[in-house]
Amino acid sequence: MIELAILGVLRESELHGYELKKRLREVMGPLSSVSFGSLYPALAKLEASGLVKAVDATTSTPMSVVPMTGALAGESAAFRAARRLATRGPRNKKVYGITEHGEARMAELISEPSDDERSFPLKLAFCRWCEPQVRLSLLRRRRQTLEDRLTERRRSLGARGERLDRYVRSLMEHDTESTELDIAWLDRLIEEETSA
Amino acid sequence: MIELAILGVLRESELHGYELKKRLREVMGPLSSVSFGSLYPALAKLEASGLVKAVDATTSTPMSVVPMTGALAGESAAFRAARRLATRGPRNKKVYGITEHGEARMAELISEPSDDERSFPLKLAFCRWCEPQVRLSLLRRRRQTLEDRLTERRRSLGARGERLDRYVRSLMEHDTESTELDIAWLDRLIEEETSA
DNA sequence: GTCATCATGTAAGCCGTTACATGATTGC
DNA sequence: GCAATCATGTAACGGCTTACATGATGAC
Known part of the structure; x- marks a missing residue:
């Protein structure tokens, strides 16, 4: 359940755990939004299986280098994440991205016959990829x-x-x-x- | 969750675990029907708290005493249970009934503010009692x-x-x-x- | 006498939660 | 410097599932 949700959200953009949680709440609705206590272990497990990987955000760009256009409204979530990442440095954040193996796993999860009230909406939400x-x-x-x-x-x-x-x-x-x-x-x- | 379901079903008729499971499946739908692995421990816990009690079915009535009318179609579930109980003897079955304390607990459970997709239908199904x-x-x-x-x-x-x-x-x-x-x-x- | 069903339980494990611990960064 | 937020994790626990163990009863 949580596996597909994480993979699906990461397929749209690379994110770290904290932002991932926010996006998950949007997708899965305010109900059944995952907690940190299950999110981080799940991420660790997914990383161990090679379905996601921590992307290196080694750009130590200081804030002054990033041009502030003032037109922040149009920024994508991914861009905002990238900017903040550059601002803060990567030391304390782990930004994850989906791997090819992870994409294959997604297809597998969506194909699985189980069809309950919880899994179906999640499958449909990400079925554009399959x-x-x-x-x-x-x-x-x-x-x-x-x-x-x-x-x-x-x-x-x-x-x-x-x-x-x-x-x-x-x-x-x-x-x-x-x-x-x-x-x-x-x-x-x-x-x-x-x-x- | 399972607590209210058990209490609600037992309020209609005294039953033993095995039949209780069947009735629960009818009420809660084929999905989310409880398994024995959760039913029996739940019953034991309810008994320990005094919300249900094992009713004594000491009637050692042999089968021949029970008149077989042939009109079995009209039998209520409670009557069938009683007949079978009398037939088999109580030794290997534990028939449970709800206690006054259990009835009060039901009212409490239905009043509880939690209102999710699972608990609400169950509450409504048994709200005739409150x-x-x-x-x-x-x-x-x-x-x-x-x-x-x-x-x-x-x-x-x-x-x-x-x-x-x-x-x-x-x-x-x-x-x-x-x-x-x-x-x-x-x-x-x-x-x-x-x-x- | 044997097989299906009835009947009660236990054990291991999965999946998720809340509560707790820890520390970095930002805004004031 | 201090509080709020961002960020990552761990620990304990809860509820429910599957699989297993056990045995009685009924049908034939």
Whole structure:
């Protein structure tokens, strides 16, 4: 889970742990944002496996050398990171970048059949990097999962739906509605994917 | 999490661990169904705290005494459990029931402010047992949580929405849509709650 | 008598958390 | 110089999972 999230964010730009955490919160939502206690060990593990590497930021450029244009609004996150890095020196920061091995691992993670509520959004968020057919099968796999759940739900609801508690029934009916919306959304994505 | 689920199911009928697991899967959905490895220790802990107790099923009624009507389809789960218990004897089974202390604990758990994706459905599923005002504040609290997330989402989407990856944007838009559906559903529940 | 199912547990491990410790840099 | 923030980590713990061990009961 956290592995794919880190790789995906690092693929966009090289970052150090602290900024990585901020970007992760943006991607994964304010909920389920990873904590430092899991982020740093995860990074260390990824580095040990060669999926990410610490990039050398040996430019000891003092601040005066960096031209301050005043047009800071347009800066990319990566550029800001680079500037701050140059300003502060690399001694106390570890800036990570994804390796080729890491990119291959990403493709592998996205292809994995597991399809739960947590992993799917993450996979979709980074699926631009993978091949169209992998992306398409991801969408179809997810659709099938939801479809299965829906028929299962309908079966158990039909069996003992009448004598169900009011709140439980409302919960189930809403879940069904919600899942149908999900499927319709996936259908749109699949349609766009196949037409292109 | 698992604590509330167990208490809630036991409140409907006295059960032993194995059947409890089956009922839990029905309530919590096929996903996130607890495993034995977590169920039994959880039950033991609940018993130690006095929230559930092992009910004595000392009725050594032999099977022949139980009349077999043939109309088995209409049996309740509780009755089936009782019959099977009488058939097999209590030696190898531990049938649990909720205590008064456990009922109080349930009310406490439902009142707790934590409101995440997992705990809310569980709370709602068992909220019939708690007082109307507690139930209402549960619904309102959840609604507020979703509303907050929605405004947060809109804020971050407005800031950098244009240059967002296609799939990430679709993900966010769908999440927004989905959350709006949730809120509308909660509004219906709240309306029903206040009108009665 | 044997196989599937029912039934209860324990052990090891994964994945993540909170809380704590440490120190550099910046702004005032 | 001092506080706030940036930055990196460690330690202890929690909750849940899979895999394993054990044995009773029922169907045939």
